[in-house]
Amino acid sequence: MNINYVLRKLFHSLITVLIVITINFFLFRIMPGDPFAMIAKAGNLSAEYKESLSALYGFDEAFHIQYLKYLRQLFSFDFGLSFKYRKPVLEVIGNRLVATLLLAFFAQIFAIVAGAVIGTISAAFRGRKIDVMALGFALLVYAIPAFWLGIVLVLFFSVKLGAFPLNGMVVAGMTHPTTWAYVMDVGRHLVLPVITMGMAIMGGYAIIMRGSLLDVFTEDYITTARAKGFKRRDIVIHHALPNALLPMVTVIAINMGFMISGAIQTETVFSWPGIGRLVYEALMARDYPVLQGAFLIISITVILANLIADILYGYLDPRIKYD
Amino acid sequence: MKRKLSLLLVALLVMAFIFSGCSSSQEPQEEEPPKEIVTLRIGAKTEPDSTSPLIATLSAYDIIDNLVYDDLIEYDDDLNPVGSLAESWTVSDDGLEWTFVLKEGIKWFDGEDFTADDVVWTYNALVNGEFPQSVQLAGVTQAEKVDDYTVKVVTEAPKADMEAARVSILPEHIYSEYALEELNSFAEEFPVGTGPFEMVEWEPGQFIKFKANEDYFASAPQIDEIVYVFFANDDTLTQALTVGEVDAVTAVATTQIDTLKADENIEVIQALGRNFTQLGFNCWEAEESLGNPLVLDPAIRLATDWALDKEEIVAIALNGLGTPGTSLIPPSVGEWHWEPGEERHSYNPEKAREILENAGYTDTDGDGIREDSEGNKLDFRFAVISSYGEAYVKASAIIQKNLQDIGINTTITLMDGGAQSDLIYEENFDTDMFIWGWGTELDPSLKLSVLLTEQVGKRSDAFYSNEAYDALYQEQLVEVDREKRVEIVHEMQKIIYEEAPYVILYNKDSIEAYRTDKFEGWTRVPSEIGTTITQVNKSNFLSVKPK
Numbered sequence: 021m022n023i024n025y026v027l028r029k030l031f032h033s034l035i036t037v038l039i040v041i042t043i044n045f046f047l048f049r050i051m052p053g054d055p056f057a058m059i060a061k062a063g064n065l066s067a068e069y070k071e072s073l074s075a076l077y078g079f080d081e082a083f084h085i086q087y088l089k090y091l092r093q094l095f096s097f098d099f100g101l102s103f104k105y106r107k108p109v110l111e112v113i114g115n116r117l118v119a120t121l122l123l124a125f126f127a128q129i130f131a132i133v134a135g136a137v138i139g140t141i142s143a144a145f146r147g148r149k150i151d152v153m154a155l156g157f158a159l160l161v162y163a164i165p166a167f168w169l170g171i172v173l174v175l176f177f178s179v180k181l182g183a184f185p186l187n188g189m190v191v192a193g194m195t196h197p198t199t200w201a202y203v204m205d206v207g208r209h210l211v212l213p214v215i216t217m218g219m220a221i222m223g224g225y226a227i228i229m230r231g232s233l234l235d236v237f238t239e240d241y242i243t244t245a246r247a248k249g250f251k252r253r254d255i256v257i258h259h260a261l262p263n264a265l266l267p268m269v270t271v272i273a274i275n276m277g278f279m280i281s282g283a284i285q286t287e288t289v290f291s292w293p294g295i296g297r298l299v300y301e302a303l304m305a306r307d308y309p310v311l312q313g314a315f316l317i318i319s320i321t322v323i324l325a326n327l328i329a330d331i332l333y334g335y336l337d338p339r340i341k342y343d
Numbered sequence: 344m345k346r347k348l349s350l351l352l353v354a355l356l357v358m359a360f361i362f363s364g365c366s367s368s369q370e371p372q373e374e375e376p377p378k379e380i381v382t383l384r385i386g387a388k389t390e391p392d393s394t395s396p397l398i399a400t401l402s403a404y405d406i407i408d409n410l411v412y413d414d415l416i417e418y419d420d421d422l423n424p425v426g427s428l429a430e431s432w433t434v435s436d437d438g439l440e441w442t443f444v445l446k447e448g449i450k451w452f453d454g455e456d457f458t459a460d461d462v463v464w465t466y467n468a469l470v471n472g473e474f475p476q477s478v479q480l481a482g483v484t485q486a487e488k489v490d491d492y493t494v495k496v497v498t499e500a501p502k503a504d505m506e507a508a509r510v511s512i513l514p515e516h517i518y519s520e521y522a523l524e525e526l527n528s529f530a531e532e533f534p535v536g537t538g539p540f541e542m543v544e545w546e547p548g549q550f551i552k553f554k555a556n557e558d559y560f561a562s563a564p565q566i567d568e569i570v571y572v573f574f575a576n577d578d579t580l581t582q583a584l585t586v587g588e589v590d591a592v593t594a595v596a597t598t599q600i601d602t603l604k605a606d607e608n609i610e611v612i613q614a615l616g617r618n619f620t621q622l623g624f625n626c627w628e629a630e631e632s633l634g635n636p637l638v639l640d641p642a643i644r645l646a647t648d649w650a651l652d653k654e655e656i657v658a659i660a661l662n663g664l665g666t667p668g669t670s671l672i673p674p675s676v677g678e679w680h681w682e683p684g685e686e687r688h689s690y691n692p693e694k695a696r697e698i699l700e701n702a703g704y705t706d707t708d709g710d711g712i713r714e715d716s717e718g719n720k721l722d723f724r725f726a727v728i729s730s731y732g733e734a735y736v737k738a739s740a741i742i743q744k745n746l747q748d749i750g751i752n753t754t755i756t757l758m759d760g761g762a763q764s765d766l767i768y769e770e771n772f773d774t775d776m777f778i779w780g781w782g783t784e785l786d787p788s789l790k791l792s793v794l795l796t797e798q799v800g801k802r803s804d805a806f807y808s809n810e811a812y813d814a815l816y817q818e819q820l821v822e823v824d825r826e827k828r829v830e831i832v833h834e835m836q837k838i839i840y841e842e843a844p845y846v847i848l849y850n851k852d853s854i855e856a857y858r859t860d861k862f863e864g865w866t867r868v869p870s871e872i873g874t875t876i877t878q879v880n881k882s883n884f885l886s887v888k889p890k
Contacts, residue, residue: 106398106528116548171578179582186579186588192550193382193570291575293548304730306761 025334033327040319045090048308049083077101077309099313104305109313113295117317119189120294122206123213123286124279130218131225132272136265138222139229143264144256146234155230162223170216170289177212184212187291209290217286221275228271232264239263266337273329280318381889382568383862385876386580386589390573391551394542395530396511397474402782406571409881410553411536412511415443415462418879420868422677422785424506427561428457428537438501438823445492449560451514452535459488464515466496472523478789479508482820501821503828507786512537539564539881549573561881565864565888584609584856591857593876597662600854608860612867614874615675616853619668620734620780621845622647622742625772627799627806633773635723637715642702643751644843648688649695650749651742657849660738664854668847670836671794672787675850679787681833683840695749706750713750722752723775726766730759735778738848742778767804778848779804785879787832791816794844807844853877863890 077100081089093100099109135158142154161169178186185191189209196202236242237260245255284296295314302310389403396408415429426432432443449457466486469477482502487495498505514535521529533542537560540553551571555564572589574580577596583589585606595603595611603609624644625634637643653667666674669687674680699705704713704721713721727739736757743753753776758766766773783790792798795816796808812835819831839845853874857865866883867873875883 101528104392106393106530112547115546119548174579174582179586182586186582186586187574188549188572190546190549192384192572193544193552193568288575289579291549291573291579293546297548297575304759304761 022334026331029327029330033323036323037320040323041091041094041316044312044316044319045087048312049086094316099316100309102302102307102310104302104307104310109309112310113298113313113317116293116295116298119292120280120283120287120296123210123217123283123292123294124276126210126214127217127221127286128272128275128279130214131222132268134218135222135225136229136268138226140233140256140261142226142230143233143237144252154226158223158226160223161219162227164219166216166220166285167289169219170212170286173212173216174289185209186212189293213286213290213292216289217279217283221279224275225268225271228267229264232267233260236260236264266333269329269332269336273325276322276325280321380567382570383566383591383887384570384572384589386572386574386583386592388574388577388580388594390548393530394532394534394545395526396476396513397468397472397526398528398530400475405877406551407534407542408511409538409878410540410569410884411534411538411542412513413537414508414510414512415445416506416508417881418785418868420866420870420880420882422869422879428462428512434505434823438821439498441496441498441502441505442489443494443496445494446560447492449537450558451516451537452541452556453514455514455516457512457514457537458491459494460491461512461515462486462494463488464519465510465513466494468513468518468523468526469510472526474526476510479510481788501823503820503822504786504788507784507788509784539884540569559885562885564885566862569884581856584858587858587861590862591855591876593855595854595856597664597854600664603856608858609856610859610865612853612855612857612875613664614853614855614867614872615666615673616851617673617675617784618780618782619671619673619850620738620778620848621668622651622848623777623779623805623845624843625775625777625806626808626844627772628808629806631771632806633771635775637719637721638723638775640702641842642698643704643721644846645688645841646695646698646702646749647746647751648843648846649691649698650745650751651846651848652690652745653848654690656738656741659741660734661849661851665849665851668849669840670847671790671839671845672832672836673783673850676783676785676787678829679832681836681840683837686840688840692745692748699749699751704750711747711750712752720752721750723754725753725755726763726774726777727755727757728760728763728778729757734851739778767806768800772806777804780851788820791819791832791835794839805844807842809838809842812838859890861890862887864888 079086097110099113101107102109102112105112138154138158142151142158145151145154174186177183185208190196190202190205194205196205233256242255242259245259250259280295283292283294284300286292287294287297295318299311299314301307302314387403387406389401391399391404391407392401393399393404394407396404396412399408413428415427416424416432417427419425426446428445428449429443430446432441434441443462445457445459445462451457463486466480466483468474469480470483470485482498482500484497484499487497489495496505517531517535518526532545539556539559539561541556542551543554544550544552550573553569553571555567557563572583574583577594578599580589580592580594581596581599581603584592584603600611604611624638625632626639627634628639657663657665657667669683670681672680674682699713699721703716706713707718708714715721725739725743728735739755743755746753756774763774763777763779767777781790781793793802794805794807794809794812795803796810796813799806799808815831815835815838819828819835822828822831855874855876857875859865864886865875866886867875868878868880868882
């Protein structure tokens with residue numbers, strides 16, 4: 021693979037991050053509302069108190085100085101102080117991001133595997149009953165709102181069967197004797213949220229997979245393989261599938277961004293301590309520093325996912341040459 | 344190709360395990376103790392915003408405050424003031440000097456002795472700085488140490504609500520190392536207090552864990568741990584109680600109350616709430632007000648009060664879980680509440696129309712909307728917050744219909760809470776009516792102060808001004824004779840009832856529920872009628888024990 025290609029992509033990503041940082045800075049300084057009222061959590065302020073708060077948050081400096089300071093702080097991973105919690109933003113966001121990444125990651129895996137399987141079956145049996153059923157199922161789950169599906173899963177698996185816990189990431193307040201016990205506990209709590217979130221995107225993957233496979237089926241090398249007398253099963257799995265997976269990479273990368281920010285429905289149903297809920301709460305409390313930090317981190321995640329997809333694409337499909 | 348993809352998947356999986364490993368390394372790796380630990384799990388909806396009383400403003404912070412800290416004086420189960428950290432107290436004849444004698448032998452969680460220094464530091468910090476609890480000590484000049492266990496508190500004028508001051512006493516040996524400004528952003532990770540439970544773990548977005556303080560000076564708790572578990576929605580919160588994942592909840596999905604009541608192992612508590620929700624009017628008389636000047640006329644506001652079918656509002660907006668409202672101070676705080684007798688404005692559109700007729704508002708052009716003598720229509724903008732759940736939105740629809748009946752037109756605009764704050768405080772009060780609510784304290788001063796002239800642009804959201812009301816407020820502040828003070832407080836509520844800057848829509852019930860199969864000894868405060876989990880004192884957490 022071309023090292024120049026990777027470097028160029030990296031450079032583009034960096035530029036994008038810089039633009040995001042700048043927009044982020046100005047966006048939150050033109051937002052409505054008196055920041056002091058938000059910081060002080062009350063309107064009733066003396067001039068002295070305003071001054072001390074102003075200094076605490078650095079609002080007493082000139083605009084361009086604030087911007088430079090903001091940049092400098094970012095490079096030392098200082099995202100400022102939350103209005104609501106009066107704690108460093110990074111501390112507020114920290115574990116929340118990890119929780120969401122964990123959820124999003126496994127939901128993606130679930131969706132990719134289930135989507136690919138359903139799409140493949142659908143394409144292999146194109147036009148038959150099984151195709152209609154598989155496609156119908158994919159469209160149905162695609163259309164179901166995550167919060168509804170989540171509640172139904174809770175009622176059935178948690179309340180009726182008692183098979184899975186219904187909230188949080190671990191049993192609240194439990195001391196785990198070993199790391200393994202902790203991992204198992206998180207795992208049990210992950211099952212329902214992962215299914216809920218995975219279902220919502222699985223449908224889309226299945227449809228893309230099916231379309232992509234049908235395209236590949238018309239290629240000459242498939243005809244060649246068939247002429248050679250390979251079994252249909254072999255043709256689908258060994259010849260068609262690897263090539264049909266390519267478009268999935270792009271879709272998955274685009275979906276990554278949505279997964280981080282769009283996990284809010286699932287997080288709300290299962291009280292998952294993720295970043296989606298945090299952003300919503302911060303928005304309601306107008307906790308601008310937390311929003312600013314969260315937006316930046318989400319943006320960087322999306323840019324990173326796209327960068328990886330770009331590089332991967334060039335790697336997986338050597339025909340693609342950007343210059 | 345396939346191998347490459349699976350390699351990628353493996354790499355991602357490894358990453359995921361590193362992540363989960365990260366979180367788990369923060370867990371204490373202790374061996375499970377042999378003795379069975381009794382843990383009370385409480386499900387709640389909102390999480391505290393800080394561990395410091397000098398920072399926190401959310402009422403959810405009380406979860407921590409009630410378990411960790413003590414005040415000088417607290418309320419007993421019948422809501423009478425009783426010494427907590429204070430052994431006894433006296434007030435000088437002129438009412439300007441309070442002397443508190445402190446209990447001896449009390450220790451902070453870290454083993455330091457609790458002394459007068461702690462009280463003096465806390466009181467002076469609140470008086471000299473601006474913190475959420477500072478308002479509790481309004482009128483206090485300073486606190487002085489007399490000896491190790493005696494504190495003198497000096498006030499400008501007699502302070503009628505001194506015994507009701509809710510001030511969490513903080514450890515001077517920790518806090519005095521910081522300047523007052525630094526305390527705006529300093530919070531202990533695990534606060535050092537004197538209370539019955541010590542906070543030992545907080546996983547943001549998930550739970551807070553407390554461990555019993557065996558040496559608590561009042562009496563040792565009968566359970567080992569309390570874990571508050573936070574839920575993002577009512578439905579799973581209620582389900583968690585049903586399946587026993589939690590032992591008590593501080594909120595219940597209204598649609599599931601009947602199901603819970605039918606469960607023989609679950610007790611549902613429905614208590615009068617210490618809150619009110621008002622239909623507020625823009626009463627700002629200043630030039631720059633962007634409100635419709637017609638709502639400055641008390642007759643229109645009063646007519647509104649008569650026109651509203653509050654029973655229906657409670658039935659629809661609250662699913663019946665509340666009481667139609669009357670005066671500013673809710674019935675749940677006892678004798679401070681003033682209940683209108685014969686002059687009660689009960690649902691009566693005929694009377695409302697009569698008031699408007701007499702005040703000169705008639706519908707001359709036959710479009711169903713009344714006008715004043717100059718042809719200005721009674722057509723008002725109505726700001727409604729839609730981000731606090733459904734109650735406000737449902738109530739606003741009924742209000743709109745009720746007002747239409749008497750010839751007042753309203754245009755509802757839905758917005759989030761922040762946007763409404765902006766309209767009122769930032770954009771020169773650019774609306775005419777709004778719905779908003781307040782939680783109330785056991786002492787009436789703070790809520791009465793909301794409608795003072797001096798609070799215009801500050802805590803007030805109606806920008807109401809009335810000299811007689813302001814004067815009565817100052818009078819009750821210094822009236823140490825409780826009976827006389829009650830009278831003045833009633834007089835003030837009467838003024839608001841007749842002038843109607845706020846039309847009190849309802850007092851929302853507090854709903855809680857707990858399981859009776861694993862724990863017993865649940866206490867309601869006030870006895871019989873109050874709540875169990877969300878309390879003004881610590882009774883329940885000292886009395887609840889495993890069955």
